[in-house]
Amino acid sequence: xxxxxxxxxxxxxxxxxxxxxxxxxxxxxxxxxxxxxxxxxxxxxxxxxxxxxxxxxxxxxxxxxxxxxxxxxxxxxxxxxxxxxxxxxxxxxxxxxxxxxxxxxxxxxxxxxxxxxxxxxxxxxxxxxxxxxxxxxxxxxxxxxxxxxxxxxxxxxxxxxxxxxxxxxxxxxxxxxxxxxxxxxxxxxxxxxxxxxxxxxxxxxxxxxxxxxxxxxxxxxxxxxxxxxxxxxxxxxxxxxxxxxxxxxxxxxxxxxxxxxxxxxxxxxxxxxxxxxxxxxxxxxxxxxxxxxxxxxxxxxxxxxxxxxxxxxxxxxxxxxxxxxxxxxxxxxxxxxxxxxxxxxxxxxxxxxxxxxxxxxxxxxxxx
Numbered sequence: 085x086x087x088x089x090x091x092x093x094x095x096x097x098x099x100x101x102x103x104x105x106x107x108x109x110x111x112x113x114x115x116x117x118x119x120x121x122x123x124x125x126x127x128x129x130x131x132x133x134x135x136x137x138x139x140x141x142x143x144x145x146x147x148x149x150x151x152x153x154x155x156x157x158x159x160x161x162x163x164x165x166x167x168x169x170x171x172x173x174x175x176x177x178x179x180x181x182x183x184x185x186x187x188x189x190x191x192x193x194x195x196x197x198x199x200x201x202x203x204x205x206x207x208x209x210x211x212x213x214x215x216x217x218x219x220x221x222x223x224x225x226x227x228x229x230x231x232x233x234x235x236x237x238x239x240x241x242x243x244x245x246x247x248x249x250x251x252x253x254x255x256x257x258x259x260x261x262x263x264x265x266x267x268x269x270x271x272x273x274x275x276x277x278x279x280x281x282x283x284x285x286x287x288x289x290x291x292x293x294x295x296x297x298x299x300x301x302x303x304x305x306x307x308x309x310x311x312x313x314x315x316x317x318x319x320x321x322x323x324x325x326x327x328x329x330x331x332x333x334x335x336x337x338x339x340x341x342x343x344x345x346x347x348x349x350x351x352x353x354x355x356x357x358x359x360x361x362x363x364x365x366x367x368x369x370x371x372x373x374x375x376x377x378x379x380x381x382x383x384x385x386x387x388x389x390x391x392x393x394x395x396x397x398x399x400x401x402x403x404x405x406x407x408x409x410x411x412x413x414x415x416x417x418x419x420x421x422x423x424x425x426x427x428x429x430x431x432x433x434x435x436x437x438x439x440x441x442x443x444x445x446x447x448x449x450x451x452x
Contacts, residue, residue: 135346138216138224138234138297140365141165142343143189143356147180148363148372149446154179154196161450162193164366165214173210173304174201174331185239185341186274187354192239192341195303200334208306210331211250211322212340215451217368217399218254218289218296224347226253226297227289235280236299237351240264241339243330244271248302248323249279254295256320258287261313263324272337280349284316293399295451299345303330303338367396369450372407375419375429376442392419393426394447400424402449419445 146164154177155162158170162178170176175198183192193212201208224232236249244266252259264277283297290296302309302322309322330336342354375392394402404419404427420428429441 135348135352137355137357138221138345139165139214139299139343140216140220141214141362142238142354143185143362144180144191144193144341145189145357145359146362146366147191148366148370150180152180152182156198161370163191164362164370165450166193167213167450169209169211169213169300171207171209172201172205173208175199176210176303176331178212181339183339186276187239187342187356189342189354189356192241192339195330195338195340197331197334197336200336201304201331202329202333204304204306204329204332206306206308208304208331209309209322210303211300211305212303213298213300214343215295216297216299216345217451218291218294221289221296222291224283224297226283227285227287229285231283231285232347233280233282233349234345234347235278235349235351237276237278237342237344237346237354238301238340239274239276239342239354240266241272241274241337242266243328243333243336243338244268245328245330246324246326247330248305248327250298250300250302250320250322251281251283252298252300252320253284253287254290254298255288256298257318258284258289258316259320260284260316261311261321261324263313263326274339274341276342278351286316301340302327304328304332364396367394368399369448370402371395371398371447372444373447374442374444389420389428389430391426392422392429392445394424397424398447398449399451400449401427402447405446405448407444407446424449 141164144163148164149161156177161167163180168178177196177198179194180191181194182190184190185192246263246265249262250259260281262279264279305322305327310325311321313324330338344351344354346352373395401421401423418430420430422428
């Protein structure tokens, strides 16, 4: 037993007393003399010392593309940074819903089976996934001898069963599967789960503007996507042979909320972030902005252009999609890529007179 664990009143004081002075810190150094790594992690968690959450939009607050509208297609984003992937797995709808979580987040993701797939074929798959940019995860030192330990914590409301969680690298050449279980007493109630892993010391892990660390939660997966849990290996898999079939019953509901990934073996209580902060972080990968151009031409084919400035610099030059634009007669429009800071609205008129273009533009630089 460590000095900290057996310190009785001393432990009580450390859990309850606020740290507000240099004297307090000197006291703590003395009190923690002899504490082991687990003690130190527990102490840090007890004090609610804020730690970096590597997950962006873990509170599901931001949904720029779809708002609260349910999505059904594989590859869609029910909330920023959260992408569904479904293959041969019945019909699943996913939406950001207004439902307060135990930590106080206003939203969660809700998955609803609308057409069941009772017989799981080898290639069947239904997962929700997020990716952490290399620049954001670089300090975790994945792929090196000093790779760190991280803890995934998340809230979930789901049917009884066993579900998979996968960590993977850019290119999906390295991955690790873990599982979590919803017991009968936990079924269809808000519960918190944690999974601690030591990151991979092998493989290539991106440290720049590509996927630095991917994470998925599996609702259903066939034999093609199954492997042994709790070890790093080549390729990508979603779960183990113990995986339950969430898609097997029409009307099943799975909810995900309050997701964090932090360094260390003990997860702190989930801290609900500010909306403005999360919107800014999400806008590095996706944003809807409004643009317009206006010109007067004396005749013939005339091109006019105006700057398109991104809300924040994006991860890379995005793909632009013009949404429901308004044109004058004989005008057409496009967006010419520039750099991570912005591009150019360009409108073309084949006739004289005044012409204009206005409308929202989708800018997509999400990780893949």
